[in-house]
Amino acid sequence: MKPLQIPKRYRQSREGMYVRCNKRCVNVTDKCCLSGKKLHTCKYGDKHQFLSKVYDPVTGKMKHGKSWPKDLRDFTDFQKLHLELKKQNDKSIITINEKPGLLTQCMKMYAAWIKDIDVPTYERKNNTEHYTRGEIRHLKNLKEALASKEVNADYLVITEFNKKHVEIIYDYLTGRFSNKSFNHQLATYRRFFAYLIDLEYPLVNHFKKVKPLPTKAKKEVVSIEEFKKLCSIVTPEAGVKFKSKKEGGKTKVFRAHLYTDYLINGWAFELYTGCRYEEIQTIKVKDIKEDHIATKDHKASRKKKEDVIRLIPMIDELRDLCARLSKGSSPDDYLIAPKETNRKNVTSKLSVGFTHYWAQVSDRKDVTFYSLKNSYATEMVKRFGDKVNLHLDFNTTMKNYVNELELIKTFNVPLYG
Known part of the structure; x- marks a missing residue:
C-alpha cells in the first residue's frame, strides 16, 4: 500500500x-520516519492514516479533531472531509447561551440582522443598502485593527473581548481615519455590542466609555457667480478624466467620461432645495405642487419609524427649473434623470462630476457637491430665519450646514440709519 502524504x-x-504513522506514532513529513529516505520508499504505507486537527480558541492551540479510517487513501477526499469537519467545529466549538460565541460569528449574525435576514416582519428595520454596507465595512475595519496586533477575530471568544481590545481598535482607527469617520465607526461598535447584550450575551459595552472625537462641520458654500462659472465649462470634452489601475502587475491608464446630460440640472436642483441624496433619487413629477415639493424625509422617517414628509418651498428659481424638467413627463417619472434606472447612480454621478468640474474652476478643495446644500441652508436662513425646515431640529441646520461668515454679512447694514 502506498504511503500517504x-x-x-x-x-x-x-x-x-496531517498523516499519522501508527508504526512509530509520529506525524509524516516528506521522508520515511524509519529510514529517513524519501517517503515513496516507505514500506509501511498501510500504517498511515489521515488525521484532522482543529483550532481551539480557548487554549489557542490545535487539538485532535478526528482520525480517519485507514481505507481513506485519496487526499482530495480527505480534504473535503476535513473542511466539513472544520465547518462543523466552527459552529459548535464555542457557544454562549446556545448562540454563536466567536467574535466573527457574532459579526455575521449582526450583519444578517441589520439586513433583516430571518427577521420577523414586525421587527424589520428596512435599513438602506448604504447603511448596511457602512456597518459591515466598519466591522471589517474592527477585524483589521485586531489583526494588526495578531488578534484573530475568527478565534476570539466574544466574552473575552475587553478594554485591551478596545484600545487596539482605538489606536488603529484614530491613526488612519478622520475624526468624523472614526465617530461613525464607534457608533457601529456601540450598536453591535448593544445588539448582543439585548440577546442576553453576558457582555459589557466597553465602547460606551470611548468618547467621540471632536469634529467640525464643513460649511463651504458656493456663490451664484461661482455656480454659473462652473456650469459654463460642463462639456463632454471637459468631463474626460484619466485614471489608472493595476492589472496583472501592470498599471493601465484609461479614460473615464464623467459628463452626463443631467449634471447641471441636478446641481441646480440641489442648490434650490438642499435635498439629501435619497430625496434627489426619489422625487417624482407628481410630488411637485403649486407652492412646494412634497418629499419623504428618509432619515427622519427611519428615526421616528413613521413617514415624515418635508415640504420644500417653491422659490422662483426652483419653480422655473421644475417646469422645464417636468415638461412632457408623466406623473410617475423621476424629476432628475428619469431614464436612469439605477437611482443610486444619479447622485453618484452628480457628486463625482461636481468634484471633477469644480477642480477646473476653483482651488477650494473642501467644496463638494454637498456644499450646495450648505449654500441653500445659508441663503434660506438669511431670508427666513428659524422657519427653515431642512431638519426636524433647526439647531441641526445651524450646526452643520449654515455658514456663519456668509450669514453675518446680512448684518453689514446701518443698525440705526
Whole structure:
C-alpha cells in the first residue's frame, strides 16, 4: 500500500491536515520516519492514516479533531472531509447561551440582522443598502485593527473581548481615519455590542466609555457667480478624466467620461432645495405642487419609524427649473434623470462630476457637491430665519450646514440709519 502524504503547500499553511504513522506514532513529513529516505520508499504505507486537527480558541492551540479510517487513501477526499469537519467545529466549538460565541460569528449574525435576514416582519428595520454596507465595512475595519496586533477575530471568544481590545481598535482607527469617520465607526461598535447584550450575551459595552472625537462641520458654500462659472465649462470634452489601475502587475491608464446630460440640472436642483441624496433619487413629477415639493424625509422617517414628509418651498428659481424638467413627463417619472434606472447612480454621478468640474474652476478643495446644500441652508436662513425646515431640529441646520461668515454679512447694514 502506498504511503500517504499531505502536499507541501498544505503542510506549511497550518490547515490542520496531517498523516499519522501508527508504526512509530509520529506525524509524516516528506521522508520515511524509519529510514529517513524519501517517503515513496516507505514500506509501511498501510500504517498511515489521515488525521484532522482543529483550532481551539480557548487554549489557542490545535487539538485532535478526528482520525480517519485507514481505507481513506485519496487526499482530495480527505480534504473535503476535513473542511466539513472544520465547518462543523466552527459552529459548535464555542457557544454562549446556545448562540454563536466567536467574535466573527457574532459579526455575521449582526450583519444578517441589520439586513433583516430571518427577521420577523414586525421587527424589520428596512435599513438602506448604504447603511448596511457602512456597518459591515466598519466591522471589517474592527477585524483589521485586531489583526494588526495578531488578534484573530475568527478565534476570539466574544466574552473575552475587553478594554485591551478596545484600545487596539482605538489606536488603529484614530491613526488612519478622520475624526468624523472614526465617530461613525464607534457608533457601529456601540450598536453591535448593544445588539448582543439585548440577546442576553453576558457582555459589557466597553465602547460606551470611548468618547467621540471632536469634529467640525464643513460649511463651504458656493456663490451664484461661482455656480454659473462652473456650469459654463460642463462639456463632454471637459468631463474626460484619466485614471489608472493595476492589472496583472501592470498599471493601465484609461479614460473615464464623467459628463452626463443631467449634471447641471441636478446641481441646480440641489442648490434650490438642499435635498439629501435619497430625496434627489426619489422625487417624482407628481410630488411637485403649486407652492412646494412634497418629499419623504428618509432619515427622519427611519428615526421616528413613521413617514415624515418635508415640504420644500417653491422659490422662483426652483419653480422655473421644475417646469422645464417636468415638461412632457408623466406623473410617475423621476424629476432628475428619469431614464436612469439605477437611482443610486444619479447622485453618484452628480457628486463625482461636481468634484471633477469644480477642480477646473476653483482651488477650494473642501467644496463638494454637498456644499450646495450648505449654500441653500445659508441663503434660506438669511431670508427666513428659524422657519427653515431642512431638519426636524433647526439647531441641526445651524450646526452643520449654515455658514456663519456668509450669514453675518446680512448684518453689514446701518443698525440705526
